[in-house]
Amino acid sequence: MTGGGPMMMLERDDKVSMELTDEVFKSMEVGMAFRDYNGRISSMDFHRTASYLVTASDDESIRLYDVQNALCLKTINSKKYGVDLVSFTDHPATVIYSSKNGWDESLRLLSLNDNKYLRYFKGHHDRVVSLSLCPRKEYFISGSLDWTCLLWDQRAEKAQGLLRVQGRPAVSYDDQGLVFAIAFGGRIRLFDARKYEKGPFDIFPVGGFDSETHVVKFSNDGRLMLLTSKDGHVHVLDSFRGNVISTYNVKPVISKGTLEASFSPDGMYVVSGSGDGSVYAWNIRSGKVACWASTDTEPPLIKWAPGSLMFTTGSSELSFWVPDLSKLGSFSGVK
Template sequence: MEREEKVSMELADEVIKSMEVGMAFRDYNGRISSMDYHSRASNFLVTASDDESIRLYDVQNAVCLKTINSKKYGVDLVCFTDSPSIVIYSSKNGWDESLRLLSLNDNKYLRYFKGHHDRVVSLSLCPRKEYFISGSIDRTVLLWDQRAERAQGLLRVQGRPAVSFDDQGLVFAIAYGGRIRMFDSRKYDKGPFDVFSVGGDDSEANVIKFSNDGKLMLLTTKDGHVHVLDSFRGNTISTYNVKPVSSYATLEASFSPDGTHVISGSGDGSVYAWNVRGGKVACWGSTDTEPPLIKWAPGCLMFTTGSSELSFWVPDLSKLGSFAGIK
């Protein structure tokens, strides 16, 4: 039998530059407000939309597996739990700010999480245990156990918070007011063990994320800044500038799986690619006027953008030449 040879690519700037939309779903009746890849079953993607729908995709086979409507509560943020058939999502109706644990298999609520009194703007699951954290414009961050309806902990903040667990679930970060506060998830009630300043940028925090290896963090702010920091020392490695976003929009960005590149949105609807150590790599224009959501698929040479449509970006092999080789 002949040995099967596989084509693999280094994630170099040239690979990023070659990326274009390879597939898109354009059947949304509203703007996509959130999306999440499952951390282990990475072929599953879930989205939330202003058309009050939650949709589950099998990315590998390019099909929408299920659409669930949340007409009563609306839907804003959504993320997978440890199971690819169970999600947590926040509402968007303005009168019930509970978070909900939903089974996608049978469209049944497994639990309600009550505690916030205004819109939830940030949500992050712990990679190791059944814990998650949520941040709200009611100026609180709540810590939850998926098995209990009541919050297990409360932290008060002085602004709109962006929250994220690290890759090990041992540390979580809360960003607001131009600073990132680092907490030990086992001793969060002791207060932050470190506080990092973000280069004098005190504009409203939008999104904070850790790289897959936990060594880097990125923070986006309303004024159109994308900061990359060393997550241990807190020093700023690079800052990228895009068009600021409106008060009701969110500037999102995502690390590549190896942490060498950042893909970000922009207030004018464009998509930017940055080399963490080397600056701007590419920019793709858009007729849109709001920043798209950005998620890099785990372990894949593909990222996804969400706006009024869901788009999957992959390298164009015909543009790569010598950058695609047999290994």
């Protein structure tokens, strides 16, 4: 673990007074890094309201971090099942995670307090590659290489619904939990969460049929969506009309890694990994803002901290990125 200065200086008091601008973005750098992983980070998730981050990694560990104080609170090993994707439930002490052992594709509801399994969710027959929890209710959706998306209720072991797809699916709920998206084969399909069995109410073409989809996400206000693909494209769409607002190009993913991008909390910026390990940032209105090169050769995962001037990257290490106020000179962007 390394880092300089009070890393979380913008976590609470300043986040109201300081807005994200191109200059603030360009000043961002790694304020703290945890380098004690023995494998690549495969998933990260911030809790929506509590100041916690959870990571999963190829060293078969799940780690819980106190974001405000940059502390690793707990490490839980999942040697038997492995761990691939992980997401917080509403409760900051429970997570749902997928396995990586190749013989048991169940999802698990795990209590971080006492390291106990509260429930198993059985139904997939191949690796789960996408997981999204409904922000308003106890539902979640998973997408698998078995070409199905299953809809679940955290209180029941069996899936509540099944949707078949024609390729590797990426899934995501919107911030209200009213709509979910399933992306594959150059299309994003939008479903009403209450009437999903009637099929998609909208289908947006994006990318191409042969481009493998990696991630689909909504902006916090639900107005925009982003989609990333293995061939190195990051598309931003209007989530109501379906038109592509912008497409950014990074290096394609050659490895088994995932090309992930995230919206900033205000929905004005996109931060993305790249197949060459770099991190890119764009202003949705005006284009590229910054690029940070890396000695890594696989795309880092990217997650933005809710309501904060901070994002994390996950690769062979976990890095917290914050603005460097000394680079901002006259504090442009501070009201």
